[in-house]
Amino acid sequence: MAVTDEAIEKIKGMIVSGALRPGDRLPKESELAAELGLSRNSLREAVRALTLIRILDVRQGDGTYVTSLDPQLLLEALGFVVDFHRDDTALEFLAVRRILEPAATALACPRISDAELDALEAELEALGPDPSVDELVACDIRFHRGIVRASGNGVLCSLLDGLSGPAGRARVWRGLTREDAVDRTLREHRAILDALRDRDAEAARSWATAHITSHEQWLRTTL
Template structure:
């Protein structure tokens, strides 16, 4: 293990053990380096890396602190990874979504109210008139977010947003016949809403699984088309 990686793991261990609880200030650089058996340069590199991960935060003129360690901070880097993911990486993210979202929507089906159904209907009515991928995706995000928030688990909501960001969704739609994709996605959204309105968890899970599986197929087809184009161009 590289010296810097070793330093990172040692600081993480102090946080996990509670020796450095969330919000606490790190000891002076010299003292911490001695305590961990590290050079000050290795410690500085480790601290910079942990700041980038949002595990530590620096306060100008005050020192370095353990962050709040809230999920939205720690998962922020994964959002960027999802934004730039293409090909197999994008397919893997959608596979994670397919494993999580159907069960989340099933839970939502047992908690949905008439007001929720009405709000979701308004979103779908607006999405039916979307003419661009960007416009549709904004409404798509709102539709899925409203449903997932019914579960009442912020970590789950965040994870599902991470594995399917706006940027990723727009890229998927642009990579295929956008007009046909919008019609297909809208039809699948209607099926999900009908299952929710019926308070049918099993049907809600099934319609959601079909929807995400369709997105996976689009990604696979788009990736295959890119490979064919590259082969022809080569």
């Protein structure tokens, strides 16, 4: 194990064991290095790495603190990682989305309010018959995010937000190359909304699956 990896594991161990809790300030660098049996350089590298993935928060002039460790905060790093995907691996991300998002849509079915459904429908209507690709993609992202948030599961919402990088790129590509992309997307969105209004969780799950599967099939054919 590399020295920096060892340092990361030791700090992680302190957090998992409860020796360091969310919001706690880390001991001074010299004290912590001695306590963990690490060089100060390897400790600094470990702190940098854990700061990047939002485990630690370095506050200039104040010290280094354990963050809230809220899952939504920690999962922000997923979007950073996802941005480095290759175009062909977008299929793998879409496959994960196809598993998770229909489940989130079904969870949202009894929870989403009529006012939230009205707001989503109003956004679809505001697009008009001939939106630009950018307008369509932005609306598509807001539409799905609004439904997933209504599921009440913050972890699921954060995971799907993290997966929106490649999904967003695929949406743009699809919009530019398929003449029926706008009509088909809006039809599928309205079918999902209708199922949610009917409080039919299985229909909502099925329409969400069909919607994402159509993206996946198109991308597979294109690649």
